[in-house]
Amino acid sequence: MKSPRDTLMYQEAHAAADVIAHQLAANAGVLAELGERLRAQSPRCIVTCARGSSDHAAAYAKYVFETRLGVVTASASPSVASIYDAPLQLQGALFVAISQSGKSPDLLLSVQAAKAAGAQVVALVNDTDSPLAQAADTVVPLHAGPERSVAATKSYLATLAAVLQLAACWSGDEALHTALERLPADLRQGWEADWSALGEGLLAVHNLFVVGRGYGFGAALEAALKFKETCGLHAEAFSSAEVRHGPMALVGAGFPVLVFAQEDGSLEGTLGVAAEFRTRGARVWVAAPGATGPDALPLPAGVPAITTPLLAVQSFYRATAALSLARGYDPDVPPHLRKVTETL
Template sequence: MTEAAATPGRNMTDEIAQQPAVFADLLAGRDVIGEVAAHIAKRRPRFALLAARGSSDHAALYAKYLIEVLLGLPAGLASPSTTTLYGAQPDLTDVLLVSVSQSGGSPDLLEVTESGRKGGALTVAVTNTADSPLNAAAELSVDIRAGRERAVAATKTYSATLLALYLLIDAVRGGTGANAQPIPDLAASTLEAGQGAVDDAVRRYRFAERMVTTGRGYSLATAAEAALKLAETSYLSARPFSGADLLHGPVAAVDAETAVLALCSNGRGGDAMREVLDVVHDRGADVCAIGSAASDVRASHRIPVPDCAEELAPVLEVLPVQRLALGLALARGFDPDNPRGLRKVTRTR
């Protein structure tokens, strides 16, 4: 047995730490992403669909916001089961279909991509495996360049997917990726400076039985990813909600026994979270605010994140989320590298 295999969480710990270098490498290869973007811009799609599963589905949700806000195109999340279970073959003429899969080996996404291409879509695969079946099926492909990920829980592949999607969509609109240039250094700062606040949060929430994760705008994707990470590594009952949706019914279940993980980065999404956190704080919930605007909201505990362009905040704010999931898993006596009953590749059809 290797040292990494014998030490609980060793792989996840190492892969979280690798992210600043992964981001730097991805930025160094942005010209290749720019070539894919040029093909997309030339085709002038009228609509965008995003197909994904698991953590990649949260990355797709992030891309949905980017496409609608930065490109001004309507975008939606595809339902793979309409193809794989019901055999639907919609007319996708002039539609951009982006399939997001870290492994590139998901059979249902492969089927969706093949069907979409036959239906007239411009298909783009975003993966961490350049020779994957999904890349072969799509007309265009983007390699997120994260390197092999050994831990079952996605960390560096998730954040690299976010950055790759940003660089792709920014390039489609004619951008140069300038806002992303500081991201490697900001990521290193996030990991170095924020560890103490994360450790405090681990001690605070070690015995939590249920948690709500919430965010608005671009950060909604991080809220969804946070709930998944906590559930798959710590077996914690965690539910994600948009801040807006949380106030329309689910807030009735929030009380002093509820821990609330709130993503609050500077920008319109973070501003919209203020009212939400006022309400849940008044209901007695223990609120942990994560983000560049964490100091500006009502919270019981705060994990600050460096400021950046709002559309890039999810790349940074997910880093302490990953550290928190890792720390809680270890504190509860679990090995996040080997979560019960989980595997790396989603085989759902």
């Protein structure tokens, strides 16, 4: 009988702290140089382009770039270039393409269209020999190494760390640099958190909501995808500000909700939504720094809000590897899925 520790998903998620420690050192030079160029000639906007888990990293990047750099950041649909061949107006824009494999045809077409439209292209990519890396103006390697589980874990967390390091080098924000310096140690500490209550509570359910806000919204998106991918669970992600606009009508007695929260201006409102769901009889798990109680999913206290989602997602991956096996799945080989998805 396979145990969670035997899964590649568990092992690769566990490796994230070491991966990120290496990545931060290895990318210091290229990102310092890129940051200097961007300060000298600031882009008028940032456009991200990605799919799947990489697009969830892009959702996190939007909040990081807008809050720490003050540069409006939007997501580009790859279909605009690959299907509709629509002309883009991207003069003076920074186009950030995110991919693990760097091979998806629609992403490559989007990069080509962005360059033709006048954008500077930065690729956050794990495979530095990929077509995406060859097409970009600047390559930021993820340094995650080979990832054999179909479910992306360490490469996703490495992408978030790369986003943070790019923002730190561009902004010169010492607090952000400090948060990055402590991140590998925070991840190692966070790995020991006991999230077994989540797996026990979700063993026999079929549907759930995952809720987050701000820096935590990308974590909610990623968790919902992994529930579907590895556990056969129908999960939908919502911002804690948006879930009241219709979706919460579904939440009643016994309905499961997973909430991600971090200690910033979103905390009170997000915990308020969790409390409201509990008054309806919902089963609510809250992942927050210093959380306690039977349905609390603990995270280390005192972690910077901007890095809290990395610790939450890492603990989520560990718990999900166990839940997947308990529900009769193999998280390393989800049904009908391949490691590299090439979309046109």
